[in-house]
Amino acid sequence: MLIKKAVDIPSSEITPKNVYLNRRKFLAGTIISGAAAVAGMSLRELAEPTNVLKDVSNYNNYYEFSTDKYEPAKLAKDFKTQPWSVTIDGQVKKKQVLDVDTVMKMATPEERIYRHRCVEGWSIVVPWVGFSLSELIKKAEPLPKATFVEFTTVLDPNHMPGQRTGVLDWPYVEGLRMDEAMHPLALLCFGMYGETLPNQDGAPLRIVVPWKYGFKSAKAIVRIHFTDKQPVNTWNKSAPNEYGFYSNVNPNVDHPRWSQAKERRLGEFFKRPTLMFNGYDQVASLYSGMDLKKNF
Numbered sequence: 001m002l003i004k005k006a007v008d009i010p011s012s013e014i015t016p017k018n019v020y021l022n023r024r025k026f027l028a029g030t031i032i033s034g035a036a037a038v039a040g041m042s043l044r045e046l047a048e049p050t051n052v053l054k055d056v057s058n059y060n061n062y063y064e065f066s067t068d069k070y071e072p073a074k075l076a077k078d079f080k081t082q083p084w085s086v087t088i089d090g091q092v093k094k095k096q097v098l099d100v101d102t103v104m105k106m107a108t109p110e111e112r113i114y115r116h117r118c119v120e121g122w123s124i125v126v127p128w129v130g131f132s133l134s135e136l137i138k139k140a141e142p143l144p145k146a147t148f149v150e151f152t153t154v155l156d157p158n159h160m161p162g163q164r165t166g167v168l169d170w171p172y173v174e175g176l177r178m179d180e181a182m183h184p185l186a187l188l189c190f191g192m193y194g195e196t197l198p199n200q201d202g203a204p205l206r207i208v209v210p211w212k213y214g215f216k217s218a219k220a221i222v223r224i225h226f227t228d229k230q231p232v233n234t235w236n237k238s239a240p241n242e243y244g245f246y247s248n249v250n251p252n253v254d255h256p257r258w259s260q261a262k263e264r265r266l267g268e269f270f271k272r273p274t275l276m277f278n279g280y281d282q283v284a285s286l287y288s289g290m291d292l293k294k295n296f
Helices: 017-021 023-039 047-051 100-104 133-140 178-182 234-238 281-287
Strands: 002-005 085-090 096-099 112-120 122-132 148-153 173-177 187-192 206-208 221-227
Touching (some): 085 100, 096 100, 122 133, 148 178, 173 178, 178 281
Parallel strands (some): 002 112, 085 221
Antiparallel strands (some): 148 221, 187 206
């Protein structure tokens, strides 16, 4: 098995699988630990309330199922990810419709594991299974005028109850500039922790863009469209003053409602300084000369 990781993330920093899968328990435990410290109480005295959370295993941002972070795992349990196809179209030489199994085998017959830090409220380091998105893009042979890549996720309100609400304009759309999409750190993923990608994490196919905030990493992708126009991504359409097209992790640009200067690693109580581009200095050249406060 080929192990590939960012040089600044040692194995010791990877979020343990049991911590990731039991995020609600660890979040509750962290809050309780802080409360105990303030009140001068021992954790043993406060252990009883945490026991009732033992059967809760996930904490996800997946509005297609629910805006409640604790519900998607339950609601997505029986979501059907086979058969599944992905349409490749737009400004490319090779327009095609691919079965998801074909996509998974595109890069190499080897399984690759990429360890990346990502931010979705809490910072986590996940070993994703997949390959660089650039491998698929090269096989599609984009035309010179294709300067952006747009990702559309599945529209299935019969099985995704969140899509029966007006909280966002469905289907979910995201996009990248072509040079961002071609960067080797931009991933096309179909697994995590050496296993098949769980439904609540975007099965069967999602992108992961680790130097951007989590909502940029579209889940359950059904279309990859190449265009010469900047896509209007869903969150930017919903709240343009809060969510820009780029959405790079930038501690120097506050969200209108909170500071982004610090983050909390899942399983830890104390916050740590947020790193520019999530610590991925390799992508800084993509934004040379850009005003990152304007292009937030």
